[in-house]
Structure formats: C-alpha cells, structure tokens
Amino acid sequence: MTALLELKNLKTHFQRRKTTIPAVDGVDLVINKGETVALVGESGSGKSITSLSIMRLIPSPPGKIVDGEILFNGNDLVKLSDNEMCKIRGNDISMIFQEPMTSLNPVLTIGEQIIEVLMYHQKMSKNAARQKAVEMLELVGFSRAKALIDDYPHRLSGGMRQRVMIAIAMSCNPKLLIADEPTTALDVTIQAQILDLMKELSKKYDTSILLITHDLGVVSEIADRVVVMYCGQVVEEASVDDLFEEPLHPYTNGLMGSIPSLDGDVDRLYSIAGTVPPPEHFPVGCRFAPRCPHAFDRCRNEAPALQRKGSRSVRCFLHDDKEATV
Template sequence: MSTNRTPILEIRNLKTYFDTAHGEVKAVNGIDLKIYEGETLGIVGESGCGKSVTSLSIMGLLPKPMASIKEGHIYLGEKDLTKLQEKQMRKIRGNEIAMIFQEPMTSLNPVFTIGQQLSEPLKQHTKLGKKEIRERMIDMLNLVGIPRAEAIIDEYPHQLSGGMRQRVMISLAMLCKPKLLIADEPTTALDVTIQAQILELMKKLKAETQMGILLITHDLGVVAEVCDRVVVMYAGQVVEDTDINRLFDSPQHPYTRGLLKSMPKHNARKSLLNAISGSVPTPNELPVGCTFAPRCPNAFDKCWAKRPSLFDLGNQLSRCWLHEKEDAEVVSHANEAVARD
C-alpha cells in the first residue's frame, strides 16, 4: 500500500516494552503507520492491544524507567522523536503535536482556573503578551463552542460539565495550531448528544486547519463517523491497515471481521450480541505463532507455528497466513489450467 504524499508522522517498527516483576512486557511489538496532512487515522482494537502506549510513545510521555522504546523510529517530518532529549520534546509537545487525553475529569488540574491552564502552552511556545494570550484563549473557547468564554476562563474545572471540560481539552490541544492532534478516546463517558458534537467539532477543526488527527478508540461507530483510514491493532501489532470504506465493505483479517460482527445492528432484536471468544493475550505471554490464533475460527497448522508478516493486498494490509494460502490456491488453480491446455 503506497502513496506519493509525504506523511506528517511516520512510525517504523516501533517496539515499546515495559520492565516488570514478571519480565519484559511487549506492549507495542513492531508497528508501522503513517499519518498525512488533513487526514484522520483511527487506531482500533480491544483494551490492552497497545493503542494508548503507541500515543504515549509518540508524545514521549512513557512512564520511565519502567517503559522504554527498545527499537524503531518515530519521524515528525525530518525529526526522529526517539532521538530527542526531554528538553527538545517539551518544545514539540503542545506546539507541533498535541494530545487530548482520555479523561477530562483528571486531565485538568482542579486547583487552577481554566485560563491559567490554557495560558501555559502559549507562554511556553509563543511570545504573546498577557492581553493577546487572553484574546487567543477566548477565541479558541468560542471556536470549540463554549458559551460565556470570557467568564469561563476564570472558572475552575469542577464548575463545568463533562462535555464542557472535553471542549476545554480540545481548545488546550489546539491553541498552538499543531500539525498533529492525538485524540485518545475523546468521547469516553460523554452522552451520545455531546459525543456527536465533539466529533463534529473535530471534523470542523481539521477542515479549517488541515492538521492530521490520530484517533484512538474502541468504538467502530466513531471510526465510521470521522476517520479516513483505519489501523486495527491486536496484541501490540498492526493486523490490518486500510481505508474506511474497505474496512466495512471488505475486512480481510479474521480479527477485524470479528470486531465488525460484534457491533450491534440496527433493527435487530437479539438477546445476545456476537462476541469474539477468549480474550487478548497478556503481552508477556504471547503465543508462538499468530497472536490471534487461539481465538481465530480460521486458524490452521502454520498459524500456531509461525507469526505472519503483513501481506500487501493492494490498498489493504493484513497480517494473516490465510492470504498466503489463498495465493497458493490461486497459483495452483492457474497451474492446473495451464496443464489442461
């Protein structure tokens, strides 16, 4: 799967491991992905598949010394973020790359006003004066649809609703007009109406600024709403990488198909939802072959013996031995036809 465009962010063979009392835990185990200008890339998968660790690796916010990047590169343009010191990363965080964290309740400091927290990235990354900073903050709060912006900046997080706090988090991330916005479960714990407003807001901001968005979620409904391309992760690896239409019309990996089948259907009155049997393996107890083999309805001998690499299916990548089997069957049928002729 190739393109001539230059990515804003490119990850190559990223391996992020945790040192624990039970040994080395391979939370992210060799992933590759690219994000382009004006594109929303979704990362989906069950809890524990490595989505959030990937985002923390990009931001340089891994809990050290327990976690570290053992191998691989993260390129922001020409800069390799894995080679930068903390001082250099501080200049990039909130400026070139910004992040909306999962929990607005805990991400905002309860003892500082909204204005005090919003002003921090502007003080750090710009040379604006006090009056200009206040104007920029009010403009951004208005942009994300917060009423009474002039009053809100002097209030504390506990005085705002969950939806308002999440909008504050988005405005905080957007203040310095980043090239890349990472949104980690940005609509978790919000009601459906507020969720729709937040997603619509993200689409609007992307259209206006042409930034790239990395959206981390487990909700395929959210993916269908806002994403252009999707990466499906399982047990620390990418198992499928495709555009949004192919994901829903022609999923290639058995895990992706399982996720789609588990989505509730409109107008379907059933007592039970479809579910993928078993659970994601713990990163320190990965099976020898394909990590999905213990849960896969299509697994055969090779799946248990050897881990597959990503197969390039044109505009789709899939990590499954079934594609090799399919290719072998196609070649075999072709040879039989030639022999008959």
C-alpha cells in the same frame, strides 16, 4: 499526499521485575497531512501506549522505546533530547485524553491552563495569550468565553471540559492531534458534538488526527483510514470504506460482528471467543490464532507478517499469496 508522521517498527517494552512486556511490538503506521487515522483495538492491544510513545510520555522506568523510529516531518522523535521534545509537545503534536473529568488541573482556572501553553510555546505576552484563549474557547463552542476563562474546571460538565481540553490542544495550531478515546467517558449526544468539533477543527486548520478508540461507530463517523491493532501489532490497515466494506483480518471481522445492528433480530450479540492474551504469554505463531475461527496449522507455528494488498495491508495467512496458490 505526504506523510506527516511515520512509525517504523516501533517497539515499546515495559520491564516488570525480570520479565519484559512487549506492549507495542513492531508497529508501522503512517499519518498523512490533514488525514484522520483511527487506531482501533481491544483494551490491552497497545493503542494507548503507541500514542504515548509518539508523545514520548511513556513512564520510564518501567517503559522504554527499545526499537524503531517515529518520523515526524522527517525528524526521528526517538532521537530528540528531552528539551527538543518539549518544544514539540503541545506545540506541533498535542493530545487529548479519555478522562475529561480529571484531565484539567482543579486548582488552576481554565484561562490559566490555556494561557500557559500560549505563553510557553508562542512566546505571547499575557494579554495576547488571554485574548487568544478567549478566541479558542469561542472556537470550541463556548458562547460566554469571557466569563468562563476565570472559572475553575469543577464548574464544567464532562463534555465542556473535553471542549476545554480541545481548546488547549488546538491553541498552538498543532500539526497532529492525538485523541486517546476522547469520547469514551461522555454520553452519546455529547460524543457526537465532540466528534463534529474535532472534524471541523481538523478541516479548518489542516490538522491530522490520530484517533484512538475501540468504538467502530466513532471510526466510521470521523476517520479516513483505520489501523487495527491486536497484541501490540498492527493486524490490518485500510481506508474506512474498504474496511467496512470488507474486513480482511478475522479479528477485524470479529470486531465488526460485535456491533449491534438495528435491522437484525439477534438475541445474543456476537463476541470474539476468548480474551486478549497477556503480553508475557503471547502465542508463538499468529497472536490471534487461539481465538481465530479460521486458524489452521501454519497459524499456530509461524508468525504472519504485515503484507500489502493493493491499497491496504493485513497480517494474516488467509490472505497470504502463497496460501492462495496452494
């Protein structure tokens, strides 16, 4: 398998007055061709900022990619000019967002919003682009695509709008689709349909997907590999099977424990104690230590590194080789 996208020590910091907020603080991540990688974590863990960094859509100021590389097919996206980046965005890498209700422009028809991408990136004529737009709408499951193309977004439901977003995102056959919590705002039956659609399209066009979510149910459904983020860092990375079989990091364990199960008769749902610390007050040692049930002295004084463990990696002293021998 060859890597399509590789993040190396990516750091995206925000500047608020005099303080620096390390929203993404040294993230390493690999997405192979055709692979679906889920990026999991609580709110504020830096997953959305990671995805926006890949798109180079961090609002600047105050945000800035201060260090690291984003290798896409071997090219470092961080070093590209704005012009070159514009040729990649929406063409090779496209993105769908959490809020389908507000992500489409209310004053342009659905057709226009697909056609403009095709005309811009694929240099299609208006007629050809229109033809293709109808095809795309049919592909994402609209049976009356020809009529729909001249409709405005406000006539569609949230699920339908997310389908339109997918049609826009997939229209140029991107190599990578970034989906930032694509199903969070949708109701459960629609969630499943949207996930199925993404799975189907990624298989058909060999598109890699970076799925950002905090919903482990979604992860088990669609992802090949999972990357767990906490406080701007990757804390665990494993294949979906390994992770659900045996989560290594106490944080991942906590996330798993928070999923309600059908057979257990627990009255209270498990939750990880405490809250995510704000980026300006990260602890000195392991960032999860204050909330970790297994934390010991070393965790509070020393920051663990992300270590490989066979086919997976984890950032935790509990799985440190040195600790194991002690």
